[in-house]
Amino acid sequence: MNNRRRALQRMGALVLSFGAMHRAWGAAIVGVRVWPAEDYTRVTLESDQALNARHQLLQNPPRLLVDIDGLTLDPALRELVGKVRPDDPYIAGVRVGQNAPRVVRLVLDLKQPVAPQQFALEPVAAYRFRLVLDLYPTQEPDPLLALIREKEGADQRAAQSVRDALGELIARVDKPVALPAPTPAPPTSPAATAPLQTKAPPSPAEPPSADEQRRIDRLIIVALDPGHGGEDPGAVGPGGTREKDVVLQIALQLREQLNGLPNVRVMMTRDADFFVPLHERVRKARRVQADLFVSIHADAFMRPEARGASVFALSEGGASSAAARWMAQRENAADLVGGINVASVNDKHVMQAMLDMSTTAQIKDSLKLGNEVLAPLGRVGRLHKRQVEQAGFAVLKAPDVPSILVETAFISNPEEEQQLRDPAYQAQLVDALTTGIRRYFAKNPPLARNRQL
Numbered sequence: 001m002n003n004r005r006r007a008l009q010r011m012g013a014l015v016l017s018f019g020a021m022h023r024a025w026g027a028a029i030v031g032v033r034v035w036p037a038e039d040y041t042r043v044t045l046e047s048d049q050a051l052n053a054r055h056q057l058l059q060n061p062p063r064l065l066v067d068i069d070g071l072t073l074d075p076a077l078r079e080l081v082g083k084v085r086p087d088d089p090y091i092a093g094v095r096v097g098q099n100a101p102r103v104v105r106l107v108l109d110l111k112q113p114v115a116p117q118q119f120a121l122e123p124v125a126a127y128r129f130r131l132v133l134d135l136y137p138t139q140e141p142d143p144l145l146a147l148i149r150e151k152e153g154a155d156q157r158a159a160q161s162v163r164d165a166l167g168e169l170i171a172r173v174d175k176p177v178a179l180p181a182p183t184p185a186p187p188t189s190p191a192a193t194a195p196l197q198t199k200a201p202p203s204p205a206e207p208p209s210a211d212e213q214r215r216i217d218r219l220i221i222v223a224l225d226p227g228h229g230g231e232d233p234g235a236v237g238p239g240g241t242r243e244k245d246v247v248l249q250i251a252l253q254l255r256e257q258l259n260g261l262p263n264v265r266v267m268m269t270r271d272a273d274f275f276v277p278l279h280e281r282v283r284k285a286r287r288v289q290a291d292l293f294v295s296i297h298a299d300a301f302m303r304p305e306a307r308g309a310s311v312f313a314l315s316e317g318g319a320s321s322a323a324a325r326w327m328a329q330r331e332n333a334a335d336l337v338g339g340i341n342v343a344s345v346n347d348k349h350v351m352q353a354m355l356d357m358s359t360t361a362q363i364k365d366s367l368k369l370g371n372e373v374l375a376p377l378g379r380v381g382r383l384h385k386r387q388v389e390q391a392g393f394a395v396l397k398a399p400d401v402p403s404i405l406v407e408t409a410f411i412s413n414p415e416e417e418q419q420l421r422d423p424a425y426q427a428q429l430v431d432a433l434t435t436g437i438r439r440y441f442a443k444n445p446p447l448a449r450n451r452q453l
């Protein structure tokens with residue numbers, strides 16, 4: 001009996017070790033995330049080992065197959081199915097299945113044709129190995145046309161609401177009044193072209209009309225850049241507040257305020273929770289020939305007692321202080337955490353040449369802008385430094401756009417973390433930034449543009 005028990009124990013040990021070996025061959029999924037946005041939707045699979053995968057696009061209906069080796073279907077992977085949002089611009093749904101003994105197949109049902117990019121990321125910060133699938137549209141929409149048509153749409157909606165309000169008021173007056181019909185006349189009637197007649201905006205594929213081109217040339221375009229986003233949370237406060245969330249809230253409110261100024265249009269480098277690489281933020285601002293670039297942050301610092309707002313511009317030489325250099329290094333690391341497909345940055349050399357261009361004039365204007373913003377910010381809370389600091393921030397390197405990076409407060413300071421969450425405090429910050437930007441434009445009117453589409 002004893003021998004038999006020992007034999008069984010040995011067998012048990014053997015089975016156990018075989019089980020452990022089996023587990024060691026397969027990777028375990030530690031997290032699945034989906035980041036939907038108009039720009040692109042990202043699907044991230046995070047695992048304890050690097051994953052080997054290949055993908056294939058199929059038509060009728062459009063879908064993306066992804067086969068992942070050395071993986072068994074587990075509950076963590078199945079969670080992906082529930083993570084696709086109904087408003088995802090690209091993904092209609094996800095199915096997962098064990099395609100072969102050690103191959104898991106994901107099927108992404110698509111809402112429109114996509115140009116997928118697949119890449120892997122090594123462990124960094126709090127992340128283990130990541131397998132990333134970015135689904136881009138097959139044709140990139142023109143950002144300038146989108147801006148001008150967004151303004152047209154807003155004007156039309158405003159005109160419509162004025163007409164609705166007028167109609168309602170007059171209807172209440174007890175006498176017949178000749179009013180244009182509130183609903184559009186049939187297209188056969190020439191009277192349909194009344195001044196307030198709304199018409200559907202042209203599709204983005206059409207070239208701009210002469211009227212649109214004049215409006216584009218007259219526009220003052222402010223690029224607002226909420227830092228971080230998606231896989232990159234930015235700094236996280238002691239109470240769990242994420243930098244990427246508060247800076248987006250502030251930027252969206254600032255967009256509302258600035259869009260209320262005559263001829264000003266705001267272009268956001270991101271308007272949702274997704275990651276935008278640093279060079280892409282610069283490229284977006286240059287594509288619309290932005291007159292200004294304002295990057296908004298709320299970082300942590302080495303000491304929790306550090307407090308106050310700071311404003312940064314690019315430096316041509318070294319940083320203006322050790323703290324400024326440290327901050328720039330921190331911000332420049334965003335791409336590592338957010339995750340970029342290095343292979344897809346094929347115009348890397350062109351990018352580098354652009355970033356190395358002389359930026360003396362840009363820095364001079366950026367310092368002017370920075371000083372205009374610093375003064376009203378100092379009346380909201382305290383300032384970390386009384387002058388604009390300078391360091392080599394990658395995101396401020398558009399050679400032809402005055403660019404500043406505003407650290408609104410230190411999220412690592414418990415008191416400032418509370419303030420950053422407070423809508424009233426956010427509104428004060430937004431007012432201060434608006435005041436600074438208006439003063440800069442009043443003293444430095446933007447040059448007339450000839451914006452090419």
Ligand SMILES: [Zn+2]
Nearest residue numbers: 227297298299
């Ligand atoms: Zn930041």
